[in-house]
Amino acid sequence: MLCRISLSAQQIYPPSDKLATNETVWLYSSMQRLIGAGALFGHHDDMAYGVGWKFDDNRSDVKSVSGSYPSVYEWDFSKMEHKRERDIDGTPFKLQRKLVRQVYDRGGINEFCWHMDNPATGTTAWDTTHGTAAAILPGGAHNADYVTFLDNIAEYAHTLTGPDGEPIPLLFRPFHELTGNWFWWGASECTPEEFKTLWRYTIDYLRNTKKLHNLIIVYSTGTFKTKADFMARYPGDDYVDIVGFDDYCLNNNVARFKKELDNCMGIQLEVAAEHHKLACLSETGYVGIPMADWWTKVILPELKKYSNTSFMLVWRNAGMDQYYAPFPGQVSAPDFKLFSTDQHTLFQNRLTPLAVYGKYIPPNQQ
Ligand code: BMA
Numbered sequence: 001m002l003c004r005i006s007l008s009a010q011q012i013y014p015p016s017d018k019l020a021t022n023e024t025v026w027l028y029s030s031m032q033r034l035i036g037a038g039a040l041f042g043h044h045d046d047m048a049y050g051v052g053w054k055f056d057d058n059r060s061d062v063k064s065v066s067g068s069y070p071s072v073y074e075w076d077f078s079k080m081e082h083k084r085e086r087d088i089d090g091t092p093f094k095l096q097r098k099l100v101r102q103v104y105d106r107g108g109i110n111e112f113c114w115h116m117d118n119p120a121t122g123t124t125a126w127d128t129t130h131g132t133a134a135a136i137l138p139g140g141a142h143n144a145d146y147v148t149f150l151d152n153i154a155e156y157a158h159t160l161t162g163p164d165g166e167p168i169p170l171l172f173r174p175f176h177e178l179t180g181n182w183f184w185w186g187a188s189e190c191t192p193e194e195f196k197t198l199w200r201y202t203i204d205y206l207r208n209t210k211k212l213h214n215l216i217i218v219y220s221t222g223t224f225k226t227k228a229d230f231m232a233r234y235p236g237d238d239y240v241d242i243v244g245f246d247d248y249c250l251n252n253n254v255a256r257f258k259k260e261l262d263n264c265m266g267i268q269l270e271v272a273a274e275h276h277k278l279a280c281l282s283e284t285g286y287v288g289i290p291m292a293d294w295w296t297k298v299i300l301p302e303l304k305k306y307s308n309t310s311f312m313l314v315w316r317n318a319g320m321d322q323y324y325a326p327f328p329g330q331v332s333a334p335d336f337k338l339f340s341t342d343q344h345t346l347f348q349n350r351l352t353p354l355a356v357y358g359k360y361i362p363p364n365q366q
Helices: 022-033 061-066 093-105 132-136 143-157 192-209 227-231 254-275 294-305 333-341 348-354
Strands: 039-044 072-076 109-113 170-173 215-221 242-246 278-284 311-314
Touching: 022 215, 022 278, 039 061, 039 109, 061 333, 072 093, 072 170, 072 311, 093 109, 132 143, 132 192, 143 192, 192 215, 215 278, 227 254, 242 254, 254 278, 254 294, 294 333
Parallel strands: 039 072, 039 311, 072 109, 109 170, 170 215, 215 242, 242 278, 278 311
Antiparallel strands: none
16 A cells, blocks of 8 residues: 655644634644645535436445545535525435535535525526626625525524534635626626625625634636736635636547646646645536546546645536536446546545544444
């Protein structure tokens, strides 16, 4: 067995929330200690549904192919802002809550994004009505509507608890792809100042008013060209713990994808080092994974090259028409298995003994 030991003393930084719970501080420290040990692998809605199944117990396409669950499991708050029963893609929040707890109990990492409906118009996240950010800030016509949204997700977040009633630490990735122009919080819909104000207001409200001290905040952009582009809407070190970006491989455009990853991963690792943050590839994948060796030939070399990247996450397995992780029989499945056992990736099976929350996990729960 290959054992890599780093002899250099490593400075560990606390989360940006000075009142973060013990488990949250543990998780953030653990993620820093894991830097260089392999990129944690993540999958959106991993245990909720996959290709050809929905809401089964203890199921995951990632596990069916690789033998292990991923290490990072992302969920969506979307529709909880209205206290609906199901999230944007149909998963009942009751089930989502149960899965979040299962992840925590086995020492996995939960993350939430939020395709938040437009609080000013009541329609979706993709309603790019100009001026929404300004309208929902204090003094704006729709501030009360936004506060209700925040109250509703905070109420739900408070129900995500561990065996002793402790809040389960959550990576929280609001306003994602903020450099794009397809969401109401996008770059063409508000000024950098409005965006930063909205971000700080949101985090302050959740932390200080709603007392959520279990959030590790992820600043996640779309692709970008320069450091200045990446940082134009950065809300400040007190409001961010992890920086990342979303980037997808498109048909017949593997070369462009690699070039873009090289540029963006390099820049964001520089930013992470300067600001004492972690860096991740917050969303990626190749829809339908038509390339049999995409995992070891395209994405793995990037993880090797940028080995200080904390985690990467692939998007959801909605069904045959939209999937980003393989399932048994899928053309890239054998390659994914190789990828999952490579020393530059970390799936749940290699994460568990490290007990990222500082707690012993009994073998029967692993
Ligand atoms: C998109 C697609 C949609 C989905 C939405 C929110 O990227 O996957 O099918 O509804 O994200 O999860």
